[in-house]
Amino acid sequence: MTTEAKICGIKTRDALTAALDGHADYVGFVFFAPSPRHLDIATARRLADQARGKAKIVALTVDADDATLDEISNAIAPDFFQLHGHETPERVAGVKTKFGRKIIKAIPVRTSKDAARAEAYTKVADLILFDAKAPSGATRPGGHGQVFDWTLLDAVSRDMPFMLSGGLTPGNIQEAMQATHAQAVDVSSGVETAPGVKDAELIRRFLHAVKTAKQG
Numbered sequence: 001m002t003t004e005a006k007i008c009g010i011k012t013r014d015a016l017t018a019a020l021d022g023h024a025d026y027v028g029f030v031f032f033a034p035s036p037r038h039l040d041i042a043t044a045r046r047l048a049d050q051a052r053g054k055a056k057i058v059a060l061t062v063d064a065d066d067a068t069l070d071e072i073s074n075a076i077a078p079d080f081f082q083l084h085g086h087e088t089p090e091r092v093a094g095v096k097t098k099f100g101r102k103i104i105k106a107i108p109v110r111t112s113k114d115a116a117r118a119e120a121y122t123k124v125a126d127l128i129l130f131d132a133k134a135p136s137g138a139t140r141p142g143g144h145g146q147v148f149d150w151t152l153l154d155a156v157s158r159d160m161p162f163m164l165s166g167g168l169t170p171g172n173i174q175e176a177m178q179a180t181h182a183q184a185v186d187v188s189s190g191v192e193t194a195p196g197v198k199d200a201e202l203i204r205r206f207l208h209a210v211k212t213a214k215q216g
């Protein structure tokens with residue numbers, strides 16, 4: 001099994017080119033106004049057109065209403081919605097049916113109880129994304145470059161396809177893959193020089209580390 005890689009929070013052509021050249025399997029665009037990675041619809045459409053057919057396009061939203069999802073869906077035709085808020089299993093199922101897009105559901109983790117919450121989503125989401133729980137007082141629920149305790153995933157079913165995120169970097173990604181056996185890995189801050197500023201060389205190094213890691 002080869003591990004898939006996602007580069008999240010892409011805002012520029014250069015960053016997207018680095019991700020596509022490095023054979024990223026997924027590219028993520030953030031639609032959440034308080035984020036330094038937030039994209040307007042016109043920019044997202046241009047980037048999605050560049051990515052289409054080369055990587056799976058992921059639109060990240062946080063507790064978005066149907067009108068917002070509809071606008072994003074029509075503008076960029078994402079392969080996946082990444083739901084990164086407090087969406088219930090019922091809401092996830094509703095979004096999947098209404099918009100006909102696959103779903104990545106983010107599960108914020110600080111304790112084993114948090115990780116166990118994923119079970120409720122396995123039938124409605126196509127992929128679970130385990131991410132570090134945001135620090136208290138944070139203005140966004142992800143993208144803080146924080147690692148969580150990967151051993152908390154040990155109790156999670158091996159049959160559950162999941163993506164690992166939270167503080168991954170070119171330096172720790174191989175250890176993370178060995179520790180968790182994640183089917184896919186996701187990075188944002190770890191390939192940036194400042195919040196929202198992607199670095200092509202860090203993207204290249206991250207993807208190279210994923211693609212050349214020894215599996216097992």
Ligand SMILES: O=C(O)c1ccccc1NCC(=O)[C@H](O)[C@H](O)COP(=O)(O)O
Pocket residue numbers: 008009030032035036037060062084131132140141142143144145146165166167168186187188189190
């Ligand atoms: O990136 C953001 O600004 C963001 C805003 C709102 C919700 C989620 C957000 N990011 C999530 C991600 O980019 C990834 O899915 C993941 O959490 C990786 O983050 P990082 O720890 O920065 O690598």
